[in-house]
Amino acid sequence: MIVTGVALTRAVITDCVRSATMAPSLHNSQPWLFRIHGSEVDVHADPDRRLQVLDPDGREQLISVGAAVFTLRLALRQAGYASDVQLFPVPSDADLVARVRVTHAAAVTPTVAALAAAIPLRHTNRWPFAGTLVPADVLYELRDAARWESALLAEAGPDARDAILAMARAADRQLHARPGYRAELARWAGGGIRHDGVPNWAVGPWDALETLPVRDFAELAAVPRPSRKFEPYPEIFVLATVGDRRSDWVRAGQALQRVLLTATVKGLATTPISQPVEVPAVRRLLIDARSGLTVQMVLRVGYGRKLGRTPRRPLTDVLLPQRSEHRAGAGRPGRD
Numbered sequence: 001m002i003v004t005g006v007a008l009t010r011a012v013i014t015d016c017v018r019s020a021t022m023a024p025s026l027h028n029s030q031p032w033l034f035r036i037h038g039s040e041v042d043v044h045a046d047p048d049r050r051l052q053v054l055d056p057d058g059r060e061q062l063i064s065v066g067a068a069v070f071t072l073r074l075a076l077r078q079a080g081y082a083s084d085v086q087l088f089p090v091p092s093d094a095d096l097v098a099r100v101r102v103t104h105a106a107a108v109t110p111t112v113a114a115l116a117a118a119i120p121l122r123h124t125n126r127w128p129f130a131g132t133l134v135p136a137d138v139l140y141e142l143r144d145a146a147r148w149e150s151a152l153l154a155e156a157g158p159d160a161r162d163a164i165l166a167m168a169r170a171a172d173r174q175l176h177a178r179p180g181y182r183a184e185l186a187r188w189a190g191g192g193i194r195h196d197g198v199p200n201w202a203v204g205p206w207d208a209l210e211t212l213p214v215r216d217f218a219e220l221a222a223v224p225r226p227s228r229k230f231e232p233y234p235e236i237f238v239l240a241t242v243g244d245r246r247s248d249w250v251r252a253g254q255a256l257q258r259v260l261l262t263a264t265v266k267g268l269a270t271t272p273i274s275q276p277v278e279v280p281a282v283r284r285l286l287i288d289a290r291s292g293l294t295v296q297m298v299l300r301v302g303y304g305r306k307l308g309r310t311p312r313r314p315l316t317d318v319l320l321p322q323r324s325e326h327r328a329g330a331g332r333p334g335r336d
Contacts, residue, residue, distance in 0.1 A: 008081060008102060010036060016075035017041060017319060021312050022119050023071045023257055025064035026051060026274065027188035028310045030196050032068045035320040039102040043069050044320075045095045053184045054175070054278050059249050062097065063296060066253020069098045070149070071119060073254075074261075078116035082106040087247045097250060118264035123309045125269035126204025126214050128230040129302030138266050142301070145262040146239060151255035152293060156236040164236055164276065164286060164298060165211060171275040171282045172213040189217035195313045202310055212300065213275055235301050236273070238286060240293040252296035259299070269304030272297055 017034045020043075025031060031049035035042040043065060050061045069085060076083050081102045089099045139155060146153035156164055175181055188197040203217045205228040212230050239256055241248040256272075263270050276298055277283045286295040 008039060008079075012079055013039070013041060013076075013102075014315070014319070016072055016079060018315055019075035019116075019119050020068045020072035021315070021318060022122070022309070023064065023067035023253075024122070024124065024260065024272070025067070026055065026060045027185075028197050029061075029064070029188060030313050030318070031061045032065050033318055033320055034072075035322065037322055041072060041100045042089075042096055043072065043098040043100065045097050046318075047095060051184055051188075053178055053180045054274075058246075059296075060274070060278070062246055062249035063253035063256060065097045066250035067257035067260075068253075069100065069250065070254035070257040072100055074112065074116055074119070076100070076102060077106065077112050078108060080105055080108060087250055114265045115258070115261045118261045120309065122260050122264045122270075123307055124202070125271055125304045125307055126202065127269075127305055127307070128205075128207075128228050129234065129269055129300070129304040131231050131233075132303050134235055134268065134301060134303075138268070141262055141266065142237070142259055145258040146255045149255035149258050150241070150251055151296075152240045153255075153259055153299075154238055154240065156238065158233070161234070161236045164238070164273075165213075165234075167282050167285060168213045168273050168276045168298065169210075171279040172215075174279050174282075175275060185215075185217060195311045195317070197310075199310060202307065212271075213273070214271075215274070231302065237299045237301060238295045239297040239299065240287060240291075240295045242293060244294040248294070249296065256297055263301060267303065268301055269306075271300040273300055274298070 013036050017036065020034070021030065029049045029051060031046045033044040033046050035044070045058065045061055045065050050058055055061055073083055073085065082104055083100050083102050086099045088097065090096050143153045190197070190200065198217045203225070204214055205226040207214060207230040208227045209229055209232060211232060212234060216225065239252060239259065241252050260270055276286060277295060283295060286298070287293055
């Protein structure tokens with residue numbers, strides 16, 4: 001183990017916030033805001049970046065913010081500091097999701113160092129994966145990563161996999177029928193110089209076998225989308241929590257990011273398959289109700305080509321200024 005000895009300055013915490021902005025989010029919407037106050041960081045959900053058509057309840061936004069909270073915790077740990085997290089610390093401020101407080105200096109373990117090194121390397125891969133099976137010991141590490149964050153990651157067997165993929169395709173058709181879906185998709189897709197959304201190079205091809213419902217961010221573009229044969233038997237996982245409250249959604253996001261970073265460390269590619277959890281009637285069918293669990297995300301995992309990281313908003317867009325009254329929790333975080 002290594003003790004960094006780095007002094008806890010505002011610059012160090014700011015660098016940790018910068019790492020937190022590399023977390024995954026629905027359509028790369030990056031729906032978070034941060035405020036540094038001494039040795040604490042408040043993490044807010046940005047209501048202007050919630051996807052109203054796909055995510056009217058804000059569930060996926062809170063999963064995204066949870067992923068950013070875990071990344072912030074990990075970055076602080078890599079800097080040599082442990083922290084604790086209080087979820088929804090001000091009941092009157094629904095957008096204040098978490099308060100991350102540095103508690104004490106802590107040694108940097110090899111696991112922490114490896115996960116932290118994976119933060120800038122993690123990305124969504126929408127291309128075909130190799131047919132190589134993921135070894136059992138690696139699958140155990142992925143499941144263990146979810147357990148560390150009070151969630152469950154389960155691999156779908158052949159029958160369950162086929163059923164989940166069929167539900168995902170059905171959900172994708174239902175989503176396309178929602179009013180405003182295409183317009184919302186267009187807002188977060190395309191080329192040009194921007195710091196969010198899904199650029200054309202990250203969209204990926206159609207599945208020629210029509211097995212995987214890869215989100216078609218290119219459907220409104222003038223350039224035709226290529227077609228490729230994806231793996232016929234993808235390895236599919238479901239991430240589930242015991243509860244389905246707002247706090248469970250945030251915990252699911254922390255678990256998701258720990259799983260994704262662990263996969264990155266192991267050389268794996270990952271693709272969230274969001275469609276079946278975006279349609280409530282389909283989401284309820286993803287797991288036996290008698291289990292007492294609720295599915296929060298479906299993941300495809302395997303070995304694939306390395307791609308670039310999608311763009312990120314600058315810190316000036318997401319870092320809120322200090323203000324002495326922020327603890328009162330009155331209203332939405334301002335940009336004064």
